[in-house]
Amino acid sequence: MTPLQVFFQQLLNGLTIGSIYALIALGYTMVYGVIQLINFAHGEVFMVGAYAALTILLVLGIAQPLVGWLLVGVVLLCGIASMAGCGLLGLGIERFAYRPLRTAPRLSALITAIGVSFVLQNVVMLLYGATDRRFPPVIAPLRWEVAGATVTILQVIIWVSSAVLMLGVQALVMRTRLGRAMRAASHDLTACRLLGIPVDRVIAVTFCIGSALAAFGGMLFGVYYNTINFHDGYLTGLKAFTAAVLGGIGNIPGAMVGGLVLGVLEALGAGYLSAQWKNAFAFVVLVALLLWKPTGLLGERVAERA
Amino acid sequence: MRRWGAALLIVACGLPLITRNAYHIDVLTGAGLYALLALGLNVVVGFTGLLHLGYAAFFAIGAYTYALLNLHAGVPFWLGLLPSAATAGLCGVLLGIPVMRVRGDYLAIVTLGFGEIVRILFTNLESWTGGPNGLLGIAHPTIWIPGQGVWGFGVRSVPYYYLVVALTALTAAVCVRMNRSRVGRAWAAIREDEVAAACAGIDTVQLKLLAQGCGAAIGGVAGAVFAAKQGTITPDSFDFILSVMVLAMVVLGGLGRVSGAIIGALVLGVLPEVLRGVEQFRMLLFGVVMISMMRLCPQGIMGALRARGLFRSPSSTVDAVPAA
16 A cells, blocks of 8 residues: 555544544533533443444344344444433433532532442443354445445445434534523533523433433444443543534534544554554543643633632 | 641651551641642642642653652762752743643643643653663662661651651642732732732733742652652552542632641542542442532532631631632
């Protein structure tokens, strides 16, 4: 491959993992937008989503690659089921762990979030074991040559489905009553209450949507890497959070841009520098960017105080 | 409050006389090290209101500083404490300068990034730090006893226990004094409202750097003790989870309270060992306890006790709970 083709290939790989980061980052940024909480348990919800998809695949007994409408059906079933499950999980977490702390100091909710992530990790570990679980090969290894780079059908599925979901979220937030309520809540919760907006319900729905997006990301992650472990939520969640901050936390298009940028930078960093430094690379970029633009790529000044 | 502190210290000193079980002493030593870390982080997060998510980095810097000085230059533990504290403190200040521009939760993320970068550096700079295998054969502390000659701590439990108790008590005393001093009041002012503090003539830049330097230096001391006790260190010991755990101790105990940092560290430090009996469900229960405790006392343990009129110290000037 010529250097240009190598670059192109890394770019495509980066966009793939970047799409997954972006889906998870959306949940971080939406929750942060309405209640200024860094939801540390979000990475765990992503991991639970991957396990939920795995469970459905195992229940369906799928052992060889699918094609055609069957593939579409199974992907949709898996996606919808794990999104619904994790959406409910998100609702439950909000209801039992965060809502009682609405008026408490903000750091208290942060600690609860850490507690929640311990609980989720260990429940999954007890149910599925501590070792890596393999995903059955659902998707046929179809591949095409595009300008010298290889594109797999799986990558195309990841791009298309995450693009659809992201456009859906953007439309929901910008064009519906619910979205308007979410945007209002992110400006001023008290004023929203005075105006009769059911703030608690808006916050709950935000958690639900964010968790569902993370679950879908989890399913894609599991299918893409072929394996999932109960530890995977931590680092991926951390990176998705980085992506959300990169784009300016609380900003929905920012999370998408941040996710894609982080994915691409990471792939290029791993390809050209060294895979050993891959994880450091993401954080160096983050620190450098925040020092240059203290509120992220697309962020406005949000939090004045810690 | 001072009376309670003295009582706790006496109990702590007496404990090894009651239990001869080395395992119990080791657990308490670990909790004491956590207390030291929580005290340091409390200066940054509790006193000054700067959310720091990479505190484990200073612990690591302290540990590696002593380990490298000891392995390459044969520096003994007691001499190594100072450079460990100084290096960590300097790193705290050096990190503090560029992040002056970043506020609130963005600061939390930059510090998180810093913590991860430091850990990855220690993992990848193999020729210096031994990479993922870490450094081996770090010397244990020794003391000279008149008439007995040089006596090494070795792998005994009790000497480290007393060392940690002494350092924690000393640090706690210094923290209490600092919090009540002019500097402490300035930190509280920055925490409550940085703009108002600056308008009142407080040099916010200098004081924030001071807080970050002090907090980091305490972390460095804890790191040196850890390295000397273990004899080996690996980068795994200094991951993000450690930063998060120490933060949880500070918040759970009661943010901005010296007593809170110690109580939080004792509770969260000992709890996983108490739960050893239910090995499989240990971390699950640990998470459940964290959630329930935060629900029961959102202001932290000491905050809840004070709200019920217990442990109220008459001379405490800073009783307001930080908004962060």
